[in-house]
Amino acid sequence: MTKVFQIALGILAAIGGFVDIGDIVFNATAGATFGYQLIWAVVVGALGIMVYSEMCGRVATVAKRPVFDVVRERLGYKVGVTTLCASQFVNAMTCAAEVGGLAIVLRYLFGLPYRPLIVLAVLILLLSVWALPFEWIERIFGFGGLLLIVFAVAALKLDPNWGALGHGFVPHIDTPSPVIWAYFVIGLLGATFMPYEVYFYSSGGVEDGWVPPHDLKLNKLTAIVGYGLGAVLSISIMVVAAELFVPKGIEPGFLGTVALAAQTPVGEAGLLLAILGMFFAISGAAIDTALAGAYNMAQFFGWEWGKYRKPSGAPRFTLTWIGFFLLAFLVVITGVDPIFVTELSVIFSVVALPLTYVPILLVAGDSSYMGEHANGRLASTLGWFYLVVIAIVSVAAVPLLVLTNMGEG
Amino acid sequence: MTKYRFSKDAESLQSLATEGGLLADGVADSRTTSAFVRTHAQELAADTEKLASVVASTEPEPGLVGKTKRLAALATRAAAQLRLLAKHPSDAAMATDIRAALNHTADAAEQLEKTL
Numbered sequence: 001m002t003k004v005f006q007i008a009l010g011i012l013a014a015i016g017g018f019v020d021i022g023d024i025v026f027n028a029t030a031g032a033t034f035g036y037q038l039i040w041a042v043v044v045g046a047l048g049i050m051v052y053s054e055m056c057g058r059v060a061t062v063a064k065r066p067v068f069d070v071v072r073e074r075l076g077y078k079v080g081v082t083t084l085c086a087s088q089f090v091n092a093m094t095c096a097a098e099v100g101g102l103a104i105v106l107r108y109l110f111g112l113p114y115r116p117l118i119v120l121a122v123l124i125l126l127l128s129v130w131a132l133p134f135e136w137i138e139r140i141f142g143f144g145g146l147l148l149i150v151f152a153v154a155a156l157k158l159d160p161n162w163g164a165l166g167h168g169f170v171p172h173i174d175t176p177s178p179v180i181w182a183y184f185v186i187g188l189l190g191a192t193f194m195p196y197e198v199y200f201y202s203s204g205g206v207e208d209g210w211v212p213p214h215d216l217k218l219n220k221l222t223a224i225v226g227y228g229l230g231a232v233l234s235i236s237i238m239v240v241a242a243e244l245f246v247p248k249g250i251e252p253g254f255l256g257t258v259a260l261a262a263q264t265p266v267g268e269a270g271l272l273l274a275i276l277g278m279f280f281a282i283s284g285a286a287i288d289t290a291l292a293g294a295y296n297m298a299q300f301f302g303w304e305w306g307k308y309r310k311p312s313g314a315p316r317f318t319l320t321w322i323g324f325f326l327l328a329f330l331v332v333i334t335g336v337d338p339i340f341v342t343e344l345s346v347i348f349s350v351v352a353l354p355l356t357y358v359p360i361l362l363v364a365g366d367s368s369y370m371g372e373h374a375n376g377r378l379a380s381t382l383g384w385f386y387l388v389v390i391a392i393v394s395v396a397a398v399p400l401l402v403l404t405n406m407g408e409g
Numbered sequence: 410m411t412k413y414r415f416s417k418d419a420e421s422l423q424s425l426a427t428e429g430g431l432l433a434d435g436v437a438d439s440r441t442t443s444a445f446v447r448t449h450a451q452e453l454a455a456d457t458e459k460l461a462s463v464v465a466s467t468e469p470e471p472g473l474v475g476k477t478k479r480l481a482a483l484a485t486r487a488a489a490q491l492r493l494l495a496k497h498p499s500d501a502a503m504a505t506d507i508r509a510a511l512n513h514t515a516d517a518a519e520q521l522e523k524t525l
């Protein structure tokens with residue numbers, strides 16, 4: 001049972017990359033547009049983020065150095081500041097989108113007006129992070145997000161075409177719109193590598209007090225199981241959308257459309273589980289981004305940091321995560337569409353992506369830091385392979401976003 | 410309004426109306442919650458109203474004038490049905506009628522697109 005609780009960090013970090021507000025709608029749109037064709041992209045992305053999270057968790061455990069500590073040292077101050085600015089912009093925009101998403105989910109639950117619910121959403125997030133110890137944040141929002149497993153149940157009830165589903169694990173193009181196909185592939189891969197996942201994950205390892213050698217196994221297990229579950233949720237949403245929306249010609253544009261996809265085969269219980277799952281997943285992603293923003297600042301500038309400290313013991317860290325939620329509030333109260341904001345944050349994440357992952361790979365492979373725990377041949381090969389994937393995502397994301405009018409064609 | 414744009418707008422209307430029909434279906438069969446139906450029907454209605462307004466305000470290519478007017482009228486009607494659903498999110502009898510009307514609108518939008 002203790003092991004089950006210990007992997008909560010991986011689940012919470014994975015939620016940000018697979019089932020946050022933007023991903024929930026994006027996965028459903030991918031399924032509604034291409035059926036099962038893009039499942040492989042989720043699998044490729046999941047393996048990549050497992051590789052890098054394991055690496056940065058290992059660095060945090062052995063060298064006690066979370067990601068931004070490493071970024072500053074390996075890239076120097078100027079490039080480090082560029083990475084910090086791009087990362088913080090992505091964190092802030094994504095946090096804003098999640099706060100807006102949380103207010104939308106609260107609307108689905110209570111039917112109240114949107115703007116007062118933004119206030120309620122921010123209060124829920126502020127109180128949760130202020131009052132709960134880190135491990136309970138991981139458990140409540142990580143395991144709560146797993147309520148989205150209702151989409152796997154819905155997928156099974158819809159009796160999918162197993163042959164076509166299996167074929168979806170093999171990369172192939174079967175569409176008259178290859179550019180839009182490419183946009184969705186890059187979008188799915190880019191989402192799984194959102195930098196705040198590794199900032200949160202590696203800092204979380206320090207928060208959880210991981211020590212070698214025992215916790216290196218836990219780190220591996222946490223990365224594999226956490227991101228594996230994230231991928232299962234992501235694929236389940238895609239399958240439900242493929243089964244339900246493709247024949248009906250529905251283009252999902254709202255969180256509600258995705259919730260409706262759980263209700264149709266499972267009934268009212270399915271709807272409620274889907275909405276509650278979204279509540280925990282989106283709240284978890286909001287907390288991921290706000291804390292990641294505070295971790296980055298504190299690690300870059302050398303402040304005291306950590307949820308394991310009292311707020312008075314890490315005042316600048318505490319003020320930063322509070323500031324992130326307040327900034328998010330100011331952004332979404334303007335009425336901007338949260339899903340549009342997440343799509344926009346992709347543009348800025350392309351700057352942060354390579355600058356975040358290169359230092360992790362370099363330090364994880366450096367035996368002067370890591371000793372006997374430095375990358376072996378397999379981790380090194382996978383790390384370099386995925387660095388190429390990340391570079392392709394970075395180069396292709398913005399042109400495809402423009403060329404396809406954000407996938408609208 | 411070009412043929413391409415018309416086709417896209419007709420597809421959007423078909424999608425919105427079909428989704429509205431699915432939402433109404435849940436009300437008719439008591440498989441949903443009032444808060445969800447009210448909120449989501451409002452979202453769909455707002456998008457459908459926006460679509461109706463955009464279609465109505467465009468200058469159609471020759472040959473698309475009648476079809477564009479028909480598409481705008483269908484979108485306006487669908488938006489009204491969705492507003493009605495948002496106003497009566499737990500009325501099963503009314504939802505049955507709304508479901509039929511929205512499914513009819515979706516079919517009509519699909520037919521319009523096929524005539525291009």
